[in-house]
Amino acid sequence: MDYQSMLLTGFVALYIFMLAAFAGFEIIGRVPAILHTPLMSGSNFIHGIVVVGALWALLNASNLTQQIIGFIGVLLGAGNAAGGYVVTERMLEMFKPSTNTKSKE
Amino acid sequence: MQVAFIIDSSYFIAAFLFIYGLKQMSSPRSARAGIVLAGVGMVIAVLASFLYSLDVRPEAKPMLQTNMLLALVALSLGLGWAWWSGKKVAMTAMPQMVALYNGMGGGAAAAIAAIELSGYQTHGSISLLLAVLGGLIGAVSLSGSLIAWAKLDGRINKTLRMTGLQLINGSLLLVLGGVAIYIVWQGGQVSQWLFLAFFAMALLYGVMMTMPIGGADMPVVISLYNAFTGLAVGFEGYVLNNPALMIAGMVVGSAGTMLTLLMAKAMNRSVRNVLFSNFGAAADDG
Numbered sequence: 466m467d468y469q470s471m472l473l474t475g476f477v478a479l480y481i482f483m484l485a486a487f488a489g490f491e492i493i494g495r496v497p498a499i500l501h502t503p504l505m506s507g508s509n510f511i512h513g514i515v516v517v518g519a520l521w522a523l524l525n526a527s528n529l530t531q532q533i534i535g536f537i538g539v540l541l542g543a544g545n546a547a548g549g550y551v552v553t554e555r556m557l558e559m560f561k562p563s564t565n566t567k568s569k570e
Numbered sequence: 571m572q573v574a575f576i577i578d579s580s581y582f583i584a585a586f587l588f589i590y591g592l593k594q595m596s597s598p599r600s601a602r603a604g605i606v607l608a609g610v611g612m613v614i615a616v617l618a619s620f621l622y623s624l625d626v627r628p629e630a631k632p633m634l635q636t637n638m639l640l641a642l643v644a645l646s647l648g649l650g651w652a653w654w655s656g657k658k659v660a661m662t663a664m665p666q667m668v669a670l671y672n673g674m675g676g677g678a679a680a681a682i683a684a685i686e687l688s689g690y691q692t693h694g695s696i697s698l699l700l701a702v703l704g705g706l707i708g709a710v711s712l713s714g715s716l717i718a719w720a721k722l723d724g725r726i727n728k729t730l731r732m733t734g735l736q737l738i739n740g741s742l743l744l745v746l747g748g749v750a751i752y753i754v755w756q757g758g759q760v761s762q763w764l765f766l767a768f769f770a771m772a773l774l775y776g777v778m779m780t781m782p783i784g785g786a787d788m789p790v791v792i793s794l795y796n797a798f799t800g801l802a803v804g805f806e807g808y809v810l811n812n813p814a815l816m817i818a819g820m821v822v823g824s825a826g827t828m829l830t831l832l833m834a835k836a837m838n839r840s841v842r843n844v845l846f847s848n849f850g851a852a853a854d855d856g
Contacts, residue, residue, distance in 0.1 A: 498832075514803065519678045
């Protein structure tokens with residue numbers, strides 16, 4: 466059987482965008498104010514996935530300009546992902562012992 | 571097993587881990603486990619994407635070795651620097667670091683758009699439109715976040731206040747919109763200089779938009795740029811036909827928008843108030 470990668474165009478893409486947008490809204494729905502900054506940092510880490518797109522672009526670069534821009538893209542994307550992770554992890558480290566009394570407002 | 575299947579299933583797992591991790595992060599009890607899960611998803615996705623090297627565009631084949639080397643160098647440089655800077659930064663300086671990393675993500679999204687557009691590799695008006703919009707939003711997020719970082723870090727102390735600044739910004743945005751429509755209208759077949767001017771103006775707009783905002787309002791602004799970057803990543807994901815980017819980008823885009831509204835509300839300010847008035851600027855200078 467031949468595996469075919471699905472092309473996410475047109476309405477399929479639109480459905481994905483819509484459902485993902487609702488998922489995002491629902492997840493954040495009612496968070497305590499104390500978690501606002503860590504969550505901002507956490508979602509900042511998640512869009513670090515852009516490094517994957519930049520990697521694809523760099524691997525498919527076919528001239529010097531594209532190589533330079535691609536290099537910068539991967540560099541920035543990797544910084545976004547790694548930095549976002551470290552900073553979020555350090556922030557959430559503070560939540561590890563039971564801070565339940567504080568988080569209830 | 572086929573390469574495309576491995577890549578696609580890794581992205582599926584990564585997307586699941588991102589959403590589940592973010593959900594875990596929204597409760598103090600499980601927050602720590604959430605970021606670790608999301609981190610595992612990221613590692614899986616990045617490792618899988620190296621499989622792209624097995625199936626590149628024909629015209630990129632001769633340069634594959636160089637590109638691979640460049641990718642590894644860029645990846646380790648970015649990772650190493652960010653890991654080191656994130657570990658050593660003081661707890662109180664975290665918001666500006668978030669701004670900095672967020673700006674980098676926006677820059678990466680803009681870089682993808684720049685490659686796709688300048689190589690005339692994008693076809694179809696929806697792809698073109700999203701590539702241009704993603705590039706615009708990403709570039710604004712890059713320069714805006716850099717200004718936010720500089721302000722919070724005490725590198726820029728002045729708050730730019732100028733009569734008619736709104737008007738200048740408004741017309742700049744109008745020009746950007748016009749150029750974007752023109753690029754799509756021409757099917758992307760425009761001069762390289764126009765692309766260059768487009769990205770330069772987008773960067774300028776990010777600076778002009780952030781300069782008048784005072785330091786006290788910066789967390790809300792950073793959250794907004796976070797949502798911007800998410801959106802840009804989602805759009806570029808469509809252009810590259812990459813579901814991981816589409817889902818992660820869009821989830822962050824909407825979650826970030828929600829967070830921005832919540833943060834503004836917690837500060838008793840409306841987002842419009844933060845962005846388009848100099849109200850809070852005096853308070854934080856003193």
